[in-house]
Amino acid sequence: MSATTSPPAGATPRYIGQAVARKEDPRLLTGQGEYVDDLSLQGMLHVAFARSPHASALIRSIDASAAKELEGVRAVLTGADLNGDAHEMKSSYEVLIGSVGPVLEPLASARVKYVGDPVVMVIAESRAIAEDAIELLEIEYDPQTPVIGYETSLANETLVHPEMKTNLASVLTSEPDPALDRAFANAVHIVQETIRQHRYINVPMETRGLIASWHSGRGEMTFYSATQLPNEFRTFTTRLLAIPENKIRVIARDVGGGFGQKAFVGREEAAVLLAAKRIGRPLKWIEDRWENLVSANHAREELVHVRIAFDADYRITAVFCDHEEDIGALPASGTSLTTGQMVGMMFPGPYKIPHAGYSTKMIWTNTCGRLPYRGPWMMETVAREIMIDIAARRLGIDALELRRRNTITEADMPYTSATGMSYDRLSIDRTLEKVAAGIDFEAFRIEQGEARAAGRLIGIGLSHLVEPTAAAGGSFGIEVANIRMQPSGYVDVYVGTGNHGQGTETTMAQIVADTLGIEYEKVFVHDGDTDMVPFGGGSGASRTAVLAGAACHAAGAELRGKIVQLAAHYLEAAPEDLEINSGKISVRGTPTHFLEMTEVAFKAYNDSPSLPPGMSPGLEATARHAADGITFANATHACIVEVDPKTYRVKVLRYLVSSDCGVVINPAVVEGQIAGGVIQGIGGVLFEHFAYDENGNPLTTTFMDYLLPTAADVPTIEYAHLETPAKGPGGYKGVGEGGAIASPPAIVNAVADALGMDLPSQPLSPSLLFAMVNRAPTS
Amino acid sequence: MSEDVEVRLTVNGDGYRVRVEPRKTLVDALREDCNLTGTHIGCEHGVCGACTVLVDDRAVRSCLMFAYQAEGTSIRTIEGLADADGTLHPVQAAFREAHGLQCGFCTPGFVMSIVALLDENGAPTPQEVREGLSGNLCRCTGYQTILEAVDIAAATLRATSLEATR
Ligand code: FES
Numbered sequence: 001m002s003a004t005t006s007p008p009a010g011a012t013p014r015y016i017g018q019a020v021a022r023k024e025d026p027r028l029l030t031g032q033g034e035y036v037d038d039l040s041l042q043g044m045l046h047v048a049f050a051r052s053p054h055a056s057a058l059i060r061s062i063d064a065s066a067a068k069e070l071e072g073v074r075a076v077l078t079g080a081d082l083n084g085d086a087h088e089m090k091s092s093y094e095v096l097i098g099s100v101g102p103v104l105e106p107l108a109s110a111r112v113k114y115v116g117d118p119v120v121m122v123i124a125e126s127r128a129i130a131e132d133a134i135e136l137l138e139i140e141y142d143p144q145t146p147v148i149g150y151e152t153s154l155a156n157e158t159l160v161h162p163e164m165k166t167n168l169a170s171v172l173t174s175e176p177d178p179a180l181d182r183a184f185a186n187a188v189h190i191v192q193e194t195i196r197q198h199r200y201i202n203v204p205m206e207t208r209g210l211i212a213s214w215h216s217g218r219g220e221m222t223f224y225s226a227t228q229l230p231n232e233f234r235t236f237t238t239r240l241l242a243i244p245e246n247k248i249r250v251i252a253r254d255v256g257g258g259f260g261q262k263a264f265v266g267r268e269e270a271a272v273l274l275a276a277k278r279i280g281r282p283l284k285w286i287e288d289r290w291e292n293l294v295s296a297n298h299a300r301e302e303l304v305h306v307r308i309a310f311d312a313d314y315r316i317t318a319v320f321c322d323h324e325e326d327i328g329a330l331p332a333s334g335t336s337l338t339t340g341q342m343v344g345m346m347f348p349g350p351y352k353i354p355h356a357g358y359s360t361k362m363i364w365t366n367t368c369g370r371l372p373y374r375g376p377w378m379m380e381t382v383a384r385e386i387m388i389d390i391a392a393r394r395l396g397i398d399a400l401e402l403r404r405r406n407t408i409t410e411a412d413m414p415y416t417s418a419t420g421m422s423y424d425r426l427s428i429d430r431t432l433e434k435v436a437a438g439i440d441f442e443a444f445r446i447e448q449g450e451a452r453a454a455g456r457l458i459g460i461g462l463s464h465l466v467e468p469t470a471a472a473g474g475s476f477g478i479e480v481a482n483i484r485m486q487p488s489g490y491v492d493v494y495v496g497t498g499n500h501g502q503g504t505e506t507t508m509a510q511i512v513a514d515t516l517g518i519e520y521e522k523v524f525v526h527d528g529d530t531d532m533v534p535f536g537g538g539s540g541a542s543r544t545a546v547l548a549g550a551a552c553h554a555a556g557a558e559l560r561g562k563i564v565q566l567a568a569h570y571l572e573a574a575p576e577d578l579e580i581n582s583g584k585i586s587v588r589g590t591p592t593h594f595l596e597m598t599e600v601a602f603k604a605y606n607d608s609p610s611l612p613p614g615m616s617p618g619l620e621a622t623a624r625h626a627a628d629g630i631t632f633a634n635a636t637h638a639c640i641v642e643v644d645p646k647t648y649r650v651k652v653l654r655y656l657v658s659s660d661c662g663v664v665i666n667p668a669v670v671e672g673q674i675a676g677g678v679i680q681g682i683g684g685v686l687f688e689h690f691a692y693d694e695n696g697n698p699l700t701t702t703f704m705d706y707l708l709p710t711a712a713d714v715p716t717i718e719y720a721h722l723e724t725p726a727k728g729p730g731g732y733k734g735v736g737e738g739g740a741i742a743s744p745p746a747i748v749n750a751v752a753d754a755l756g757m758d759l760p761s762q763p764l765s766p767s768l769l770f771a772m773v774n775r776a777p778t779s
Numbered sequence: 780m781s782e783d784v785e786v787r788l789t790v791n792g793d794g795y796r797v798r799v800e801p802r803k804t805l806v807d808a809l810r811e812d813c814n815l816t817g818t819h820i821g822c823e824h825g826v827c828g829a830c831t832v833l834v835d836d837r838a839v840r841s842c843l844m845f846a847y848q849a850e851g852t853s854i855r856t857i858e859g860l861a862d863a864d865g866t867l868h869p870v871q872a873a874f875r876e877a878h879g880l881q882c883g884f885c886t887p888g889f890v891m892s893i894v895a896l897l898d899e900n901g902a903p904t905p906q907e908v909r910e911g912l913s914g915n916l917c918r919c920t921g922y923q924t925i926l927e928a929v930d931i932a933a934a935t936l937r938a939t940s941l942e943a944t945r
């Protein structure tokens with residue numbers, strides 16, 4: 001069936017490719033958004049959690065008597081009270097791939113494992129009263145020596161989870177490969193270094209939160225949630241509460257960003273669901289910023305021991321990626337077993353590398369648990385791209401030239417990497433040339449020489465990536481669209497996504513409007529309510545355009561087919577002779593002889609005797625789409641920075657992105673995704689660092705210490721897009737994560753170039769940069 | 780806990796009489812007692828700017844002010860910006876045109892800060908805009924399109940005031 005691959009013949013795209021104004025904006029711009037904290041239910045109570053002040057401790061006793069007596073307090077629940085109500089605390093991903101480590105508990109019951117671990121839940125008439133009550137709790141701890149620092153954790157006899165007998169959560173290694181060993185043995189040059197990344201985190205501007213409401217008469221749980229994955233939250237809850245999925249409704253109205261953080265049900269959220277069922281009054285929990293920073297799960301603390309083998313012409317003959325990651329004490333359910341494997345499999349990235357091997361270790365420490373953050377496997381690009389620049393510096397070849405020599409070209413397509421990733425329809429060499437030209441390397445080198453002579457330190461950095469988007473696997477690999485043309489001729493589209501800033505209501509409407517041949521204004525996209533939409537994967541993993549887009553194409557094509565058939569019947573013409581333009585259906589060549597789509601829609605529901613024999617009434621179509629492997633996209637970033645030789649402050653002077661995400665549905669949405677990701681990466685390298693002291697005390701628990709980039713810190717991003725359509729429906733590729741993946745090494749490489757030294761560790765805050773420069777051997 | 784106090788607030792021209800604890804912040808009073816939930820809370824410690832409102836035409840972080848301190852002032856929030864007929868304020872319209880928002884959570888705070896900024900200085904330099912907005916955090920947009928929106932809004936506002944003086 002070719003019907004699903006593109007808008008049918010006769011449908012000229014009017015909206016796809018245009019930066020149409022977003023459907024979401026009128027409400028969000030006028031303060032009429034409905035984020036979870038904006039909602040209130042009759043009789044609603046408020047929740048606050050008492051959290052562990054210790055990185056590791058045994059809970060000796062909890063005395064809640066004074067807290068319970070405070071006026072306005074309705075309940076105080078400990079792990080002993082509540083945990084037994086939890087039937088099963090598992091994400092679907094964990095059910096699918098299995099798990100390591102202890103079973104998650106809603107509240108810590110015997111042992112706390114990081115600072116911020118939830119211990120007691122207080123339910124009161126207001127959040128302020130609940131917080132007052134927390135002050136009255138007497139919790140006695142027996143502090144234990146914590147395990148801090150994943151690089152030493154494995155040698156440590158102290159254990160994060162004593163019952164696990166080790167601090168090594170998992171280890172995965174590629175198959176032994178004698179050819180790989182030979183390639184290293186025969187190498188002319190081998191470059192090796194350990195590349196480290198520090199802990200930095202998602203930080204959506206809206207923290208996590210939910211309102212849970214149990215209806216005992218119906219046996220129904222309704223909860224409003226700031227979630228990226230409404231359907232997965234529902235499935236999780238059916239396991240948690242052991243009630244039928246049909247009795248659970250998850251509603252996400254507007255959601256204030258997530259970047260992965262809102263893709264997993266947190267332990268606190270599970271606790272609120274359990275307590276709401278027990279107490280029988282609606283409960284609201286809105287995380288405060290301190291809680292969000294210390295306990296909403298963390299990311300990015302990892303390293304790779306990289307080894308690259310080169311031949312005499314500086315062509316890469318083999319790589320080995322030996323990865324280790326700190327997953328904290330209690331990573332989000334099902335998330336920390338196989339991500340490291342993605343780091344190894346994606347490590348060859350955009351380069352022609354005949355042999356590759358990897359190993360990955362996930363390591364427990366007494367810190368906040370890990371969860372996926374925008375490009376959860378991105379250490380492959382960070383380590384590889386920093387390493388390419390280090391190799392160039394050590395081998396005495398230009399970093400651009402080294403990339404050129406090794407880059408996979410369009411002529412190589414389709415290409416299968418040494419780790420088995422199959423690439424097709426990529427423009428890897430062309431994005432590299434686009435940024436090389438756009439930033440003008442040769443001219444920069446001259447300018448750099450002059451600047452150095454004048455005492456200024458400026459540098460240039462490149463970063464090059466192939467991005468896996470919309471991968472098959474788990475419910476993230478499927479999506480659904482149900483399209484209904486109503487009797488008025490207006491169209492409702494129901495998708496399983498969880499829009500939290502991506503503009504899904506806009507982009508999916510663009511696709512459906514073009515597919516049906518009607519006005520964008522007549523299409524309304526709905527997601528985020530499990531009573532309204534069929535099961536779909538949600539929003540994350542750069543999947544919406546590719547998978548929801550494909551489902552919209554397929555369902556739209558089917559619906560259009562029916563509309564055309566019906567119109568052909570009324571116009572007494574052959575269906576293949578009809579065309580649709582702006583909601584008018586006519587015989588090709590006779591535009592004055594037409595039927596309004598609204599008439600057809602009206603008749604489909606109200607005049608069933610007039611339908612052709614055998615045709616069902618109504619206008620509706622549903623399509624489910626499963627990812628076909630991975631849809632790869634590619635991009636190259638280049639930037640120029642200046643380092644202040646006195647303060648070591650880094651200023652980004654230019655930032656250029658050439659990205660190829662296939663057919664662009666809405667350029668403003670695409671650029672928004674790239675820009676947001678790039679600035680998160682710049683923030684990660686230059687400003688953000690979630691730090692612990694040696695006792696596991698978090699040091700960056702407010703926005704005064706955990707520094708996000710501001711408008712005063714960011715460069716103006718320049719774009720040079722390419723559009724190489726993907727094979728799948730519509731030709732779309734994902735673009736949500738690449739910006740955040742490629743920008744950190746681009747910045748690191750530029751700073752290293754400015755200073756003329758290797759910078760294998762981050763962050764590059766002024767003080768750490770100063771320390772690195774002054775520690776480095778003089779060359 | 781101390782006794783609730785009665786506070787009279789004027790928000791977007793409407794009078795509200797609310798009974799709140801003395802420790803209640805202005806942002807909580809706006810959201811919970813005046814039912815104006817367009818003003819958001821991103822940190823409650825004065826850094827993110829999501830709670831920005833205008834108090835006597837000055838941009839203020841409503842998480843750092845107690846509700847009772849706002850008595851007798853004139854408060855303007857995001858809900859009071861568009862015309863009664865729904866026509867967006869030039870700053871809101873510019874955000875729409877420039878795609879200056881993604882999740883929209885930071886947006887009301889930005890819009891109010893920009894209204895105050897452009898009120899004070901109708902033709903800010905790019906550096907003045909960036910510095911003027913450095914008290915508002917956005918995690919989605921990377922600020923690119925917000926800065927574009929400021930340029931568009933400034934141009935519209937200049938054109939309108941030119942028109943008015945003609
Ligand atoms: S909530 Fe007021 S500044 Fe962040």
Ligand code: FES
Pocket residue numbers: 205256257501879880881882883884885886916917918919920
């Ligand atoms: S648009 Fe999401 S935080 Fe600014």
